[in-house]
Amino acid sequence: MPQQIDGSVCGESMAHPKVDKSGERVRGMFAEIAPRYDFANRTLSGGIDVLWRRFTVRTAPPPASGAMLDLCTGTGDLAISYALNAGPGVRVVGADFCQPMLDHAVVKSRRKGLPVEWVEADAMALPFPAASFDLVTVAFGLRNIADTRQGLAEMARVTRPGGRLAILEFSLPSNPVVRASYLWYFRNVLPRLGNGLAANGSDAYRYLNESVEEFPSGERLASIVREAGYESLAMHPLTFGIATLTIAHRCGDAAAVSQEG
Numbered sequence: 001m002p003q004q005i006d007g008s009v010c011g012e013s014m015a016h017p018k019v020d021k022s023g024e025r026v027r028g029m030f031a032e033i034a035p036r037y038d039f040a041n042r043t044l045s046g047g048i049d050v051l052w053r054r055f056t057v058r059t060a061p062p063p064a065s066g067a068m069l070d071l072c073t074g075t076g077d078l079a080i081s082y083a084l085n086a087g088p089g090v091r092v093v094g095a096d097f098c099q100p101m102l103d104h105a106v107v108k109s110r111r112k113g114l115p116v117e118w119v120e121a122d123a124m125a126l127p128f129p130a131a132s133f134d135l136v137t138v139a140f141g142l143r144n145i146a147d148t149r150q151g152l153a154e155m156a157r158v159t160r161p162g163g164r165l166a167i168l169e170f171s172l173p174s175n176p177v178v179r180a181s182y183l184w185y186f187r188n189v190l191p192r193l194g195n196g197l198a199a200n201g202s203d204a205y206r207y208l209n210e211s212v213e214e215f216p217s218g219e220r221l222a223s224i225v226r227e228a229g230y231e232s233l234a235m236h237p238l239t240f241g242i243a244t245l246t247i248a249h250r251c252g253d254a255a256a257v258s259q260e261g
């Protein structure tokens with residue numbers, strides 16, 4: 001059941017993150033794990049991440065026409081799922097600031113014969129005109145953007161009024177017993193397992209649990225999304241709440257804009 005979310009005050013942890021999310025660090029970390037990113041994802045999640053992306057495409061379907069953007073697209077799994085489900089003539093763009101991740105996306109979309117446009121770009125300074133996308137998606141990426149508000153402001157700028165934003169992100173279970181067991185696994189097992197699977201020396205999977213624990217979720221995230229210029233939020237907790245799909249609509253009247261334009 002999706003939860004309709006009311007506005008609330010956002011927490012301090014996002015304004016002054018303790019985890020180092022500088023572009024240099026994040027880009028370097030993903031460049032290092034790029035060759036084994038998909039393998040590590042599938043293994044650590046037991047394949048559930050594939051189901052979460054499928055749910056995202058079903059719940060926030062591609063636009064019937066126009067264009068959509070998958071930000072922080074990484075190796076392109078979500079953009080590719082959208083391209084497979086989009087009608088002819090819908091432009092699907094995947095953007096990321098880590099070229100080694102995008103290199104894998106390029107190979108995967110070519111293999112499937114999908115015309116996804118891959119663009120190397122920073123989510124905090126997007127090279128697209130205002131209101132150019134009917135749908136903007138970001139999966140497991142918003143948490144990694146150094147300045148969450150700046151990233152959301154850019155997403156709002158490029159979403160056309162009335163268009164949609166879909167954020168798929170890790171969250172923490174609300175049930176205290178499930179949450180305690182999950183946090184134990186998340187802090188003690190996942191970093192070792194992940195760093196091993198991804199043959200990673202930069203502790204990317206320690207960063208994963210630290211960044212998830214620090215990142216706002218629920219009403220705090222809803223408030224930040226609303227401040228950026230979105231409304232009508234719905235949040236869908238997935239798999240005991242270890243991930244959440246948030247869907248919102250860009251404020252403004254699409255009909256008025258198209259009449260002006």
Ligand SMILES: C[S@@+](CC[C@H](N)C(=O)[O-])C[C@H]1O[C@@H](n2cnc3c(N)ncnc32)[C@H](O)[C@@H]1O
Nearest residue numbers: 030072073074096097098122123139140141144
């Ligand atoms: C955990 S991966 C998620 C990849 C993909 N969306 C998925 O579902 O598997 C996070 C991605 O966000 C990208 N990223 C982080 N900060 C970014 C920024 N400021 N601009 C563009 N991409 C960014 C990283 O390079 C990485 O590819």
